[in-house]
Amino acid sequence: MLIASGVLAMLMGLVFGTMLWAITEMLHATEARMHTRTTLVEAGHLETLIIDLETGQRGFLITRQQRFLQPWEAARTAFPDQAQRFMSLADTPELWRLADDIRNDGRSFIRDYSLPLVDAAKRGDPSAWSVATTAEGKRRVDGLRVRFDRFNEAAGSELAAREQTAATKVRWLIAAGTGGLAGSALLITAYTGYLTRAIIRPVRRAATVAARLAGGDLGARMPESGTGEIGELEVAFNTMGRSLQESRGMTEEAHMRLKLLYDVSTAVSTSLDVRRTAEELARVVVPVFADLVTVDLAVSVLHGDDQPRREGDRLCRAAIGQIREGGPFHLPGTLIEWNAATPQSRGFRHGVAVIEPDLRGSTTWRSQDQEAAARLLDAGFHSLITTPLRSTETRMGVVSFWRSRLPRPFGEEDLSYAMELVAKAGIAIDNACRYTRERRLALTLQRSLLPQRSPTQPAVEIASRYLPAAAQAGVGGDWFDVIPLSGCRVALVVGDVVGHGIHASATMGRLRTAVRTLADVDLPPDELLTHLDDLVIHLGTDGEAAASGELGATCLYAVYDPISRSCTMATAGHPLPVLVTPDSAPQPVTGPVGPPLGVGGLPFEPIELHLIPGSVIALFTDGLIESRDRDIDQGLTELRHGLASPAASLEDTCDIVTGTLLDGRAADDAALLLARTEALSPDQFATWDLPADTALVSHARKLAMDQLVVWGLTEMEFVTELVVSELVTNAIRHGAAPIRLRLIRDRTLICEVSDGSSTAPHLRRARVFDEGGRGLLLVAQLTQGWGTRQTTSGKTIWCEQALPQRRQSPHETSGDQAYRTA
Numbered sequence: 001m002l003i004a005s006g007v008l009a010m011l012m013g014l015v016f017g018t019m020l021w022a023i024t025e026m027l028h029a030t031e032a033r034m035h036t037r038t039t040l041v042e043a044g045h046l047e048t049l050i051i052d053l054e055t056g057q058r059g060f061l062i063t064r065q066q067r068f069l070q071p072w073e074a075a076r077t078a079f080p081d082q083a084q085r086f087m088s089l090a091d092t093p094e095l096w097r098l099a100d101d102i103r104n105d106g107r108s109f110i111r112d113y114s115l116p117l118v119d120a121a122k123r124g125d126p127s128a129w130s131v132a133t134t135a136e137g138k139r140r141v142d143g144l145r146v147r148f149d150r151f152n153e154a155a156g157s158e159l160a161a162r163e164q165t166a167a168t169k170v171r172w173l174i175a176a177g178t179g180g181l182a183g184s185a186l187l188i189t190a191y192t193g194y195l196t197r198a199i200i201r202p203v204r205r206a207a208t209v210a211a212r213l214a215g216g217d218l219g220a221r222m223p224e225s226g227t228g229e230i231g232e233l234e235v236a237f238n239t240m241g242r243s244l245q246e247s248r249g250m251t252e253e254a255h256m257r258l259k260l261l262y263d264v265s266t267a268v269s270t271s272l273d274v275r276r277t278a279e280e281l282a283r284v285v286v287p288v289f290a291d292l293v294t295v296d297l298a299v300s301v302l303h304g305d306d307q308p309r310r311e312g313d314r315l316c317r318a319a320i321g322q323i324r325e326g327g328p329f330h331l332p333g334t335l336i337e338w339n340a341a342t343p344q345s346r347g348f349r350h351g352v353a354v355i356e357p358d359l360r361g362s363t364t365w366r367s368q369d370q371e372a373a374a375r376l377l378d379a380g381f382h383s384l385i386t387t388p389l390r391s392t393e394t395r396m397g398v399v400s401f402w403r404s405r406l407p408r409p410f411g412e413e414d415l416s417y418a419m420e421l422v423a424k425a426g427i428a429i430d431n432a433c434r435y436t437r438e439r440r441l442a443l444t445l446q447r448s449l450l451p452q453r454s455p456t457q458p459a460v461e462i463a464s465r466y467l468p469a470a471a472q473a474g475v476g477g478d479w480f481d482v483i484p485l486s487g488c489r490v491a492l493v494v495g496d497v498v499g500h501g502i503h504a505s506a507t508m509g510r511l512r513t514a515v516r517t518l519a520d521v522d523l524p525p526d527e528l529l530t531h532l533d534d535l536v537i538h539l540g541t542d543g544e545a546a547a548s549g550e551l552g553a554t555c556l557y558a559v560y561d562p563i564s565r566s567c568t569m570a571t572a573g574h575p576l577p578v579l580v581t582p583d584s585a586p587q588p589v590t591g592p593v594g595p596p597l598g599v600g601g602l603p604f605e606p607i608e609l610h611l612i613p614g615s616v617i618a619l620f621t622d623g624l625i626e627s628r629d630r631d632i633d634q635g636l637t638e639l640r641h642g643l644a645s646p647a648a649s650l651e652d653t654c655d656i657v658t659g660t661l662l663d664g665r666a667a668d669d670a671a672l673l674l675a676r677t678e679a680l681s682p683d684q685f686a687t688w689d690l691p692a693d694t695a696l697v698s699h700a701r702k703l704a705m706d707q708l709v710v711w712g713l714t715e716m717e718f719v720t721e722l723v724v725s726e727l728v729t730n731a732i733r734h735g736a737a738p739i740r741l742r743l744i745r746d747r748t749l750i751c752e753v754s755d756g757s758s759t760a761p762h763l764r765r766a767r768v769f770d771e772g773g774r775g776l777l778l779v780a781q782l783t784q785g786w787g788t789r790q791t792t793s794g795k796t797i798w799c800e801q802a803l804p805q806r807r808q809s810p811h812e813t814s815g816d817q818a819y820r821t822a
Helices: 002-063 066-089 093-123 131-214 228-267 274-285 299-303 343-350 370-378 412-449 502-520 525-541 543-547 632-644 650-661 694-711 714-734 775-782 814-820
Strands: 292-297 314-322 335-337 354-356 383-390 395-403 460-467 476-484 490-500 553-561 566-572 578-580 607-610 616-620 670-677 685-690 739-745 748-755 785-791 794-802
Touching (some): 002 066, 002 093, 002 131, 066 093, 274 292, 274 314, 274 412, 299 314, 299 412, 343 354, 343 383, 354 412, 383 412, 395 412, 460 650, 476 502, 476 670, 490 670, 502 525, 525 553, 525 566, 553 616, 578 632, 616 632, 632 650, 694 714, 714 739, 714 748, 714 775, 714 794
Antiparallel strands (some): 314 335, 383 395, 460 670, 490 553, 566 607, 578 616, 616 670, 685 739, 739 748, 785 794
16 A cells, blocks of 8 residues: 555656646746737837937927927936836847847937937027938938837747747647646546555444444444454454443443532532431432431531530431331431441541441441341341541531442442542531521520510500511511600610621611610600711721621611600601501601611601501511512502501501511511500699799699699609709709699609700709709609700700509509509
8 A cells, every 4th residue: 555655646746747847838938928028018118219309309490399398308318218128128139239229329319419409409500400400310210210120020020939939838738737637537546446445445434333432332343354454443443442331331420429429519508407408418319329328416516506515426317318218217306326336436436437338247337226237137238338427626427328229339439439428518517507506696696685575654555576587698687676765755766787697686786775875865866866877887987897797777766755646756768667547547657768877967857747546656677578579669568458457456466467478488687566556644644834933933832732632642742842842943043934844643753844945954962061953963862763855945854753552453454563663
């Protein structure tokens, strides 16, 4: 085959060499012909210049006009260069000689005849128009024309010869090409036949086998009947087929294991519940890797404890996965204390993986329970791997893999693979354990910061619900509060802190404490929110607080007065409540909504409502009405429907609303606070307007004493008389008109004195010889509590006295008695 290839290459080289020579000669002939044509063209240009010279000088002689000298001057200037170009193109001796004669005669014509003639004509010399001069010019021009004719005739003969030579070479080229192509075709045909028999057919068979191998038919083989390279090719293909068949088996097994690792990585990470994560591990591994999987975890891991309990080797069966139900195994939830000799105990205690490839030939695993081990062998289990389940900090449990249906026992590769599986699952279980611990801590913190029970107060009846978010979202920062205020009033608060987790709960606790502190100062709702907004801004600039995430929050603060039946509220980015009156359907409260807390620079506007007794105010967070599948408007509609549903109590209404809107699946924290308004009857309070005259302080004392007699509280006359005297005297001396005295009898006796001055009094200790300064000190010592609050017209100073103890009536609740005896 090599010799045939060499001969074919040599013959093809000879043919193409001849063709290349013929093509080269033809190109040379063509170039010579084109050169001759160019020479003729340049000769014509030179002859045109001679004619322009002769025509220009003759026109000037006849008309004596200078414009005829312009073509003459141009031709005289261009003649030297054109003559030189013409000489360079003459490539034969004869043509060069003729061209040289033309150039010399042209120069002589210009130098000896044309220039002197034009100069003489310009001077007006009559000889320029003589017959002799004209005859001399005609003779010279005719001589040049004769020389041009001779040059053109010689160049034409040379052109014809060269065209004949080119035609001859073209014929040689055609003949050589035809012969070469014919010979090449014969050689190629013969060589193709040889290649088809010796190479192509065997290669096609090899390609067919290769296609079958590529298509997955790894059993395809070639007949090993060839010799030489073809025989080696057939053997190589068959060897490759067998190797691919073995590799596919290994690849399929590796792919199965990689897929199982991937499935474990994805499946066991879908939940943050420890027990469910263990169940997912058991479900994924069976039946791909094992026929039975048991996951035993420490009890502390299941509970998410910070420190493992002192339980020895006692574990809890968290999950079991098997190809068929039943079998001699402990069920999930069973506490197991493994014997020290068992593989499970060694794995849990010392953190080592143990393989038992032949259960019938091993005795250590039977030490836990001989009868149960015999039942396992009867069920067909023949191989076992136990792998410790550990985190970076502590041991968590042990995972056992059993085989019965799969005939191949576990090997060392399976042991390494099982360790990798359990390591991936261990990360997920450790994360779930940490999340369980963090969530329990956050819930404990948040519930400790929320009101544990509703305070008893005469203004409203309270019912509330707090529902933490689902496990995946984490504990949020929703909160509510009910704060008793002076004058039997009550503050209703609901808020929401941005984010979830411990930081959100801690921030919520800060805000709740701040609201309670500001409520003790008895600020109006809009002013309270302004101070709270400043606090959030300061918290946001604190480095530690800023590192924990955003500190944005919303809050709604409402104050209800059961005497005036007015409700004043302001909101900082929080949804306004829904109001349900006894004679109308639930409707959202409308009014201005201020910016969220932490924005700063914008005011909060109050909203004033006058409520009839029995009205229900529903305060809530956005987690109650807004979700991924429901917008705020739809949530408000469902909230109104829930509030309109008939219910025996506010507690039942809370259950109806939360059941309708959340259905036990809160995507975000949700808080609901329902308050049914009450009103004090006119016989529970008395109000008097007093003139600013110290002489009438005794009259104020008498009014108060008479009212105590009406209420049957004569036992409180001494302290009340002193309190009224001090407070009214201070209002007249240090305050401004109008001055008003009010007594309120509820669970305590409240005395309020209002005046038109906004200056708040301060408690101080008087010195020995001071005439004043002891009034407020006496009031503080003799009463249960006292304080001051700003009003739109000035201030109000109030104090409370505990009602005297008396026997509980049959119609009085123990709660009422407790408040009276407080």
